[in-house]
Amino acid sequence: MVFFSFKRRSHFVYKKLRDPRSKIRLLYLHAGRADEPICCSLRTPSLGSLPQYEAVSYTWGDSTAHHPIQINGKQFDTLRNVYYALKELRHPVGIAILWIDAICIDQQNLEEKRHQILLMGDIYQRASRVIVWLAEPRADLDLAVGLLNELKAQHDEGTYTVRSLLAIHRPRLRSPEWIALRNLLDHPWWSRIWTLQEVVLARNIVVRLGQHVVPWEHLGIMATSSVLASQTLEMLTMRAGEKLHSDRGVPQGCYAIGLIEGMRYRIRNGVPYSLVTLLGESWDRKAADPRDHIFGLSALAPDIKELDLYPNYTTPVGKAFTDTVHKILLRYGTYILFSHAGRGYDR
Template sequence: MLSKTEIRILDLLPSSGLNNSDAPIQCQTRVVPFPTDIEFETLSYVWGTVQDVTNISVDGNDVPITTNLAAVLRRVRLSDKIRTVWVDQLCINQQDEEEKAKQVSLMGRIYSTTSQCLIWLGEIGQDISLSDAQIALDFLHYLSEGRRKQEGTSELSASVDFDSVEALREPMRALYTIGLKNNPWWARMWTLQEAILPPKACVLWGELSIQWEVLVSAAARWVSLPYDPVMYAYNDALYNILSQVRGFVFAKENRQGPLDTAFRWSFRNASNPLDKVYGFIGLFPPGTLPRVRSCDYGLSRATLYAMFTADLIECQKSLHPIALRCLRNLPESTPDIPRWALDMGVSHIQFSMTVDGNDCAWYLMSTYDCYNACGETTIDWSRFRYDQISNTLELTGYMVDSIVVAGPGPRSRIDEPDTSNVSRAGVVRLIQDWYGIAEEFYKSQPRHESTYDTNSFPDSFWKGLVGNIKVDPELFPEGEATSEDIALAKKFVQTGIKNEIYESIFGNIAHRQMIITKTGLLGFGPNHAEVGDQVWILSGGKMPFVLRPSEGQSLSTNELLFIGSSYIDGIMEGEAIELDKPATDIVLR
């Protein structure tokens, strides 16, 4: 078994002049100290299924590997000399969980110190000609150079008019096959650090290749181009590659912290669900995520994701990680995960509900910092604790009120067969239902003398409907909602026609339902909120949270089931905090 200061590298023996496709693959392994002065390249590829395997010779023994790895080894093998590479499938003993944990924790450093990463996107499709594939790559070169013909362009595309939509029809079809929607490399969790960390990378597509920096340059120029008929005609093919490349660039330039990275890339897949976390911890300095850094493959998914969430809270010095999506009862949902934990097993592509076709996944990520419900309070780190045995989170907070009206939730308005989508008309009907329920509630109640100086019920309803903010089409906040925005929200409900405020409405509704508290506070809370749940302000939490008293627990333990974040009009700027009242210790499940 390898130690923490060793790695295994693979010497890929030459084909010795034989036909590369026919010559058997032969390799030898070496155990070397790490870091090492020996130059080696790394491979980035999709494993493929364990049922689809072939044997190669490793140190004189027949060793089964996936056929996709065999394909990339043939592709990179040299004819006349050894090529030294590091590849996870052969350089880590996959049967030894202890070695695997040690080596996975080193992978960030391995990919950072490689001379080059070879990214394998697979063979060119049988229905695609080599010339069309080459033209597709040459077009990316053309785009990277500011749409100027450059010397060295392949003869295959020398006569192609890159400004002609018709001339590029087949090349762009070829390019589409290696983008996000069709090529699994872009959806694999491990490819993040494999492409981001190396100082240099080369993308291989069948017998063709293109340098990674060409894609980076093409992506940068692509987003800044004015309207262009060619770009417009083939935007989908370009978007499926270049938007992903831009995401890699953001991560490489450290524009994304661990929380943003986890949320942005959680749609990516991993054969082992634990690698949904382990697959990108190498992107951050040692000590950033201390609980999960050991890469313990003996942990349950629920425990790892909870540990990871606790690490994120401490790293961000914020409760934002628990204010994100709380997805329940999906096919991917992690069994037994505590409700406060970020479920990395669930992809936002398979969201529990969409509104007018949009999952609004980024709404809770981008709007959390718009509020300050905790006022001057901060997280009390002396009382913050994650208990790995019980998978609970201990912190402090202030109970505000109990919920007496909840819902109906948006799922009750799903009106497209065999989908989880609420149509625009369904949204309008839902808002009208909520308003009617609220109106009836306030008519039947004595006038509340609100402690929190809330506005009248209609004002609270319309402000709450948009979260009192206006967001742009990408769900990023533009500022506090104005009276004009509220008027637009009312107009949308009257006409059902999209306008400048509908993103704010849809983003909010995709995650929330109307709630009213015992003292008459009106807001919008998690879709899973129920009558009897409680509204809490957690110390340092910028939004109120809905918590549910645990059944059968004594009051002295203050164990509460986490339900989710909320907007409650009138207490979003610290109005509910009484600084002379000590915070209560609570345990979240």
Template sequence: MSANQARRRDSLGTSLKDNSLTVLEEFRHHPLDTGVDCTRLVQIHAARNEDDPLACDLVHVAFGARPKFEALSYRWGDNDDQKTILVDGKRFGVGKNLWDALHFLRGRAENTPYWIDALCINQRDTEERNRQLRMMGHIYFRASTVVVWLGRKYLQFQSDIEESQLVRSPSTTKAEPSAPSTDGQDQAHNAVPGEGSSEREMVKELCADGYWNRLWIIQEIVQARQIKVCFGKLAMTWAHFTHLVTMHNPDGGGPLRLDRHRKERYNGSHTLQKLLGDHEAAECKEPKDKIYGLVGLAADAHGFPMDYNKSLIEIWTDTMEFMNGRGLLLESELVEFGKLVKRLLMGTQCGPLQQALRPYQPEKDPTLVIEDDGRNPKVFEQSAFLLGYVSHVGPSTTESIASLQKLDEWAGEVQKIWQEFEKITQGV
């Protein structure tokens, strides 16, 4: 830490013991340079005491400078439970779970810069949010480590657990976790201590954690080169964590499901169509993220249009036209895929008004007739069979009442249609 940073931290700590954080000016993000691929990183200030205010700095970095950083993966939690931290000496509101994560990180790795979405993205700037979310996959891939924060609540299980007592997996390499060893020494080392202990209850709670159901963490976990899992007071590698889970809860859910996705990331199975189908039940607060949250992970979704200003029906249209224009859908899959995307975006309770609702912007009337040159994504090819045709249009209600002749003509036409129907059904 520089001398200036230390002096500023000391002055902040002294002043805030006597004054509320609310007296400070609210933090506002400085705009990012739109001419280069760049982002912000968080530098957490060290603290002498546990109750010192959480303070950090935001720095702008260009990807071309090859910055070294770690990326945080966590649940945002309830927005109603807000805590205040200091960013560049000004107050900034964060959720309780992120506040706990920052406390944990502050005591673990001084001078480590982090990418944290709630801080590094100006959530009030939709255009910046669109640009940064397109980079999410690259950010988590370029991070030296993705830090998974599962929460402070696991302290309740850890009063009688030391990190050295937990089930351990064999040593791992930096690239990928190795398969469990089978020699006698490792088997003894991997033995499960205290089958009825707090450790087993803790793992049960870990596997049921709502974190694993979040949609965004699919991309964050799968893209990561290395993962550190933190919960309560403990931290361990992904390999150790998944081995711990397997020893206590080998049913394949939660983290083990994501571990399988990590192993499949290079076999070409991560298509947008498959990802949307596989993760239909994944949870997110923003319906648009049901699509946008998986685009960065899909091998065939480069160039997908992401725009949070668009309505749900516009995003449905974008998705269908993108898939159709790239030839990513078979003709037989069009209808079912359209239904899937509609369910993801709108569920079953969303009415037409909610689907189309967005800030009004005047625009030209769309062309009703589309010329198809074989490459227009707005033209969907679908096989069809002629089941019938309109042979006659009957009179209106007013005409039927006023003109008996028109009514008789309509009755005659109905009789002709009925006779034709009988011939067909009787095979004549």
């Protein structure tokens, strides 16, 4: 095993992509043990010649907290959440090939960023699988995963009704395993605008919870099973004295899973979305940059190019929104967006 030191290393500088409309960067994450530095390299294949890779869906978290990694032999300061994701996702032997936006896109190059955002649909669709990485692993993850496995087994048996489900789980309502599941479904990942297209377009999804790899289907049954969906919603509702990340009083994941499953079903059946429909369905999702409420849906809305709404982070926020509404009015002749204005706020 080769050990690396970050002392006196020069900082990594991005090389411009020859054509950011057809080429991407892939991160080659080298093997290492938990106590070893993270060492990577970047390669720039075209979309037509991609190796097998995995795409990571996660939340950026605190953008001011950085940790050093090594890229192409040089130091690169990356986000705290990215750093810990790479620590968990690297293999003890062999190379993991990943696409992760904070590193694979030069975030300071707005022109590159504009073109790469338009490729994200292809990037997530072509990945061998999308890994949903939920930051901040906790001691109760084992309990949450155990309960998910139990619910999936009961679902597959097909033997329960509302009455039997309540008989099994109602007495355990505030048990550690149900609290652990509520905490999992209350993670900020479930509320972010970008994560929507990342999993809706994926061929294969797994959720990484510490050392656990959970198939998406174990979570999806909360939406596809009407019995489980209704009872889970009731059982996870916030009680007096409890706090949740979501302001709905119910973990955001309870709603997000249903939304994601519905969108995946629609797209699999060849029913395209319009931007105006997507804006209505995703109005309550969150983004650090308000413009991402539009740009973060670009991979799901085929008409975004027809509307000439290309991602442009030099456009002031107010103008980005007014231009979007104006173009939707001209194209579709609908005032439906005005019914969403101020939803969730004092109108």
